[in-house]
Amino acid sequence: MNEAERSPEPMRSKSRTGLRRREHMARAMLAAVPLMAIALLAVLISGILWYVERQERERRRVSLLTDALWVEQTLRFQLGVKEDAIARLALDSGRWAANDEALLGNARQLIASTPEMASISWLLDNGGIHLAIPSVGDRPSLDARNELIQRSLSANMRPIYGKPRAVQGERSVIDMAAPVADGSGPAVMVVATIAIDALLARHVPWWIAEKYDVRLLDMAGRILASKSRSKPSESRESHAISLDPPLPGAVLQIAPHTEPGVNTNSVLIGAIVALALLAMVSLVLAHRHVRKRLDAETALRAESAFRKAMEDSLTVGMRARDLDGRIIYVNSAFCRMLGVDAGTLVGQSPPMPYWDPDDLVRTRAIHDRVLAGDAPPEGFELKFRRADGALFDVLIYEAPLIDAAGKHAGWMASVLDITDRKRAEEMAKAQEDSLQRTARLVTMGEMASTLAHELNQPLAAIASYGAGCLNLVKAPKPDTARITEALEKLGGQAQRAGQIIRRVHDFVRKSEPKIAPNPVAPMLAECIAFAETETRKAGVSVELDMPENLPEVEADPILIQQVLINLLRNGAEAMSQTPRAQRRMCIRVGETEAGVSISVEDRGTGIPEQIRGRLFEPFVSSKPDGMGMGLNICRTIVELHEGRLHVAPRPGGGTIFTVLLPVAKRLDLAS
Numbered sequence: 001m002n003e004a005e006r007s008p009e010p011m012r013s014k015s016r017t018g019l020r021r022r023e024h025m026a027r028a029m030l031a032a033v034p035l036m037a038i039a040l041l042a043v044l045i046s047g048i049l050w051y052v053e054r055q056e057r058e059r060r061r062v063s064l065l066t067d068a069l070w071v072e073q074t075l076r077f078q079l080g081v082k083e084d085a086i087a088r089l090a091l092d093s094g095r096w097a098a099n100d101e102a103l104l105g106n107a108r109q110l111i112a113s114t115p116e117m118a119s120i121s122w123l124l125d126n127g128g129i130h131l132a133i134p135s136v137g138d139r140p141s142l143d144a145r146n147e148l149i150q151r152s153l154s155a156n157m158r159p160i161y162g163k164p165r166a167v168q169g170e171r172s173v174i175d176m177a178a179p180v181a182d183g184s185g186p187a188v189m190v191v192a193t194i195a196i197d198a199l200l201a202r203h204v205p206w207w208i209a210e211k212y213d214v215r216l217l218d219m220a221g222r223i224l225a226s227k228s229r230s231k232p233s234e235s236r237e238s239h240a241i242s243l244d245p246p247l248p249g250a251v252l253q254i255a256p257h258t259e260p261g262v263n264t265n266s267v268l269i270g271a272i273v274a275l276a277l278l279a280m281v282s283l284v285l286a287h288r289h290v291r292k293r294l295d296a297e298t299a300l301r302a303e304s305a306f307r308k309a310m311e312d313s314l315t316v317g318m319r320a321r322d323l324d325g326r327i328i329y330v331n332s333a334f335c336r337m338l339g340v341d342a343g344t345l346v347g348q349s350p351p352m353p354y355w356d357p358d359d360l361v362r363t364r365a366i367h368d369r370v371l372a373g374d375a376p377p378e379g380f381e382l383k384f385r386r387a388d389g390a391l392f393d394v395l396i397y398e399a400p401l402i403d404a405a406g407k408h409a410g411w412m413a414s415v416l417d418i419t420d421r422k423r424a425e426e427m428a429k430a431q432e433d434s435l436q437r438t439a440r441l442v443t444m445g446e447m448a449s450t451l452a453h454e455l456n457q458p459l460a461a462i463a464s465y466g467a468g469c470l471n472l473v474k475a476p477k478p479d480t481a482r483i484t485e486a487l488e489k490l491g492g493q494a495q496r497a498g499q500i501i502r503r504v505h506d507f508v509r510k511s512e513p514k515i516a517p518n519p520v521a522p523m524l525a526e527c528i529a530f531a532e533t534e535t536r537k538a539g540v541s542v543e544l545d546m547p548e549n550l551p552e553v554e555a556d557p558i559l560i561q562q563v564l565i566n567l568l569r570n571g572a573e574a575m576s577q578t579p580r581a582q583r584r585m586c587i588r589v590g591e592t593e594a595g596v597s598i599s600v601e602d603r604g605t606g607i608p609e610q611i612r613g614r615l616f617e618p619f620v621s622s623k624p625d626g627m628g629m630g631l632n633i634c635r636t637i638v639e640l641h642e643g644r645l646h647v648a649p650r651p652g653g654g655t656i657f658t659v660l661l662p663v664a665k666r667l668d669l670a671s
Contacts, residue, residue, distance in 0.1 A: 035280050042276030049269045060256065064212070068239045068254040071204060071214060078203045079246050082117065082176060082194065083159045085110055090159075090178035090190040093122060100131055107133045116198035118173060122180075122187035123149060130187045139193060140165070140175045148177040152189055161246055164196065164224050172196045172216075172224040174247060197225035212254045213238075219249035228257075317394075317415035320401055325350050325371055328410065337394075337417055339387035356383040356391060370398045370411055381418070392419040432636065459497060465490035515641060517552040517664030520589060520596060526557075527564040528587075531572075538572040539580045546589035552664040553596050555641055560661070563634045563645075567600040567657045570630070574604025574655065595643065595662045603654040607647065615647055 089106060096102050107120040111133065121139050122130040127146040132139060140148070144162055151160050162175035177191045196216055204214050204227045213228035217240075238255035317334030321327055326349045330342050338345070338354050355363045359382070366380055375398035383391045395418045401410040465486045472483045528542055535542055568585065575583045588599045607615060616635045638645040644660045 034283055038276050038279050038283070042272055045272050046269045049272070053269075064237075064239050064254060064256060067208060067212065068241055068252070071208060071254060072241045072243065072252055074203055075199070075243065075252065076246070078199065079176075082114060082192065083178075083246070085114070086120075086159050086176055086178040086190055086192045089120070089192075090180050093187055093190055094181045104131060104133055110192075116195050116202055117192050118195045118198075119193045121145075121191045121193075123177075123189040123191055124186060125149065125188045140191060144175065145191070148175060148191060149189055152177060152179045161248055163248055164218055164250065174250075197227075200225050200227045212256055215253045215255075216243070216247075217251045217253055219251075224250065315417075317413075317417075319345075319413045319415060320410060321371075321413070322410040323371070323408070325367065327352075334415055337386070337392075337415065338384065354384045354386070356385055359383060373400075375399075375411070384415075392417055393422050394418060459493075462490050462493045462497075465493070515554055515556050518555050518557050519552050520550050520598070521546065523555070523557050523560055524564070524587060524589070524598070527561050527568065530561065531565050531568040534569060535572050535585070538576065538583070540572045540575055540583045540585050542568070543584060543586045544589075545586060547591075550589065550591060550596060553661040554664050555661055559637045560641070560659075563637050563659060564598065564600070566630050566634055567659075570657075571600055571602030571604065571655070574602050574606075577605055578603055591663075592660070595660050597658055597660050599656050599658045601650055601654060601656045603650070603652075606649055606653060607655055612647065612649075616645070 089103070089110065092106060093103055103122070111117050111120065119132065119134060119139055121132040123145050124130050127142050127149060129139065129145075140162060144165070148160065148162055159176050159178040162177065164172050164174045166172050173193050173195050175191050175193055177189050179189050180187050200214060200216065208214060209227050213226065215226040215228075216224040218224055238253050240251050240253045243250040243252050314331060314333045317337050318329070318331040319327060319334050320329035326347065327345050328347075330345045332342075335342055335345070340354075344353075350367055351360060351364065363382055366382065369375070379395050379397040381393060381395050384394050385391055395416045397414045398411050399413075400408050401412045403409040469483055469486045469490070472478055472486065524544065524546065528544065532542075571585045575585070582603055584603060586599075586601045588597075588601065590597050590599075616631050635645045638659055638661075642662050644658075646658055648656050648658070650656045
């Protein structure tokens with residue numbers, strides 16, 4: 001036989017485990033497919049938009065370079081035109097050195113046709129100004145003029161440029177100088193001052209300004225002039241081209257108005273990615289919600305099955321009613337109690353078919369009390385009728401039925417069949433009564449010999465007094481006084497013997513307790529008298545410490561005497577090893593808030609600590625030959641009187657048993 005045949009159950013368990021694992025992986029893959037599809041779609045769209053954005057960015061870059069070169073060429077061309085004009089004017093200044101008006105006329109025409117040319121000056125060799133138009137303008141300073149003259153000496157006949165300079169606050173200009181070819185006149189150089197901002201404004205077209213920020217910067221990066229419809233920004237992508245030469249240190253910078261990082265495609269990519277993430281998160285949350293719902297449904301089915309199995313296994317009947325008292329649910333145990341099915345009971349309204357026909361009024365009253373919200377917390381007992389007509393006792397506990405919304409929807413009852421318990425209680429009570437009677441008989445049996453001796457004394461005295469009376473009667477002269485005295489003593493002894501026999505008879509035949517108000521003193525006197533023979537035989541003296549005007553107690557005298565006689569006998573036996581001179585027992589009586597306490601104090605050997613807490617349990621005794629039932633019966637009797645019996649060690653040695661009995665209820669005479 002192979003391994004699989006020898007152990008099929010582990011193989012099946014492994015197979016089920018593998019199947020569950022494969023099902024779990026299949027569910028996980030199925031849940032991951034939509035996520036993967038959304039992710040791939042987002043990646044595809046983002047890739048397309050990125051490619052389009054890349055192409056658009058390359059197109060913008062090429063357009064920027066093309067436009068920047070076009071602006072550069074335009075500015076160079078315009079500066080070249082102005083260079084030619086200044087060179088012709090310098091040539092005319094050499095030919096017309098004596099005709100200043102003609103020179104000024106040509107200069108006016110040049111300024112009129114070239115608005116960016118702010119002024120034209122003719123310099124002397126010492127840097128002074130020979131002519132100028134306009135007479136007041138943005139002409140170069142003396143140092144700048146001397147520098148231009150010095151530079152022109154080492155240059156060819158082409159115009160030269162000075163350094164850009166600022167005039168009137170933020171306005172920048174640049175000087176263009178051309179040497180006079182013929183030195184026959186006073187002027188050696190013609191200088192034209194060109195406004196850079198006017199140069200850009202005139203020769204950079206509007207369509208360029210709509211797309212770009214056009215600036216001229218010096219070597220330090222300061223803006224000499226700009227043409228733009230928006231505020232310049234240093235963070236934008238730009239393209240720079242040097243204009244040196246002709247302009248010394250000048251740089252042409254062109255930047256598009258739109259930020260390179262801010263565009264529609266980027267926004268779309270971001271939106272697509274965000275929406276994809278949102279869709280994926282929503283899908284994951286929806287998947288988790290579905291999983292939780294499925295798990296909750298599975299758990300609910302398992303819980304329902306578990307609850308059904310638990311309810312079917314219960315021996316306690318469960319019954320639910322709505323606020324009108326109509327039955328809405330019963331379990332199988334309740335149906336078994338009554339011998340009917342659930343369909344017969346559900347929907348029934350009072351009076352119920354299982355109520356005791358002979359107790360309908362009380363049952364209906366309890367039913368109405370429960371529906372009114374006054375269900376006894378300790379439960380209540382009723383009799384129910386089975387389908388076959390048999391009656392049985394039930395104990396019912398009612399509790400509010402709360403629905404899922406937290407509202408009171410009815411009442412849920414737990415129904416216990418207590419027929420067997422009540423029968424057992426009755427049997428236990430009968431056994432307890434029998435045990436008490438047996439205990440009394442055992443007590444009397446133990447005291448039989450002592451009582452016989454006690455009865456022998458009055459009987460012997462009666463016989464003696466009878467013989468004496470006969471002798472006195474037979475005398476010649478009978479002494480009637482002595483005969484009367486002897487007969488009285490004889491009658492007293494007879495009464496004494498009768499009292500002893502009566503106490504024994506009453507103690508033995510007592511069966512049903514009769515608890516009623518009774519004084520304490522007579523009960524104690526009879527107990528002491530009843531146990532006197534045994535205590536005297538044991539050499540124990542009994543002292544009674546009892547105050548006057550004690551209230552009556554609720555007690556059955558015979559049962560309480562049985563308890564006290566048992567305690568006196570136990571105390572006398574406990575002092576068997578005590579020196580005879582110290583064999584004293586004290587009965588202390590006092591009134592407390594809880595009732596009247598009767599303490600029996602002995603000076604015996606005491607009770608061992610290991611059994612003191614279990615002394616009142618059945619079959620527990622501190623005596624080697626004790627049965628362990630006496631104190632258990634004593635406590636039962638005291639608790640029957642709603643009292644307490646407890647034990648404590650006596651200071652100095654011995655034991656104290658205390659019986660606490662309730663005070664009899666006093667009638668209110670004023671009422």
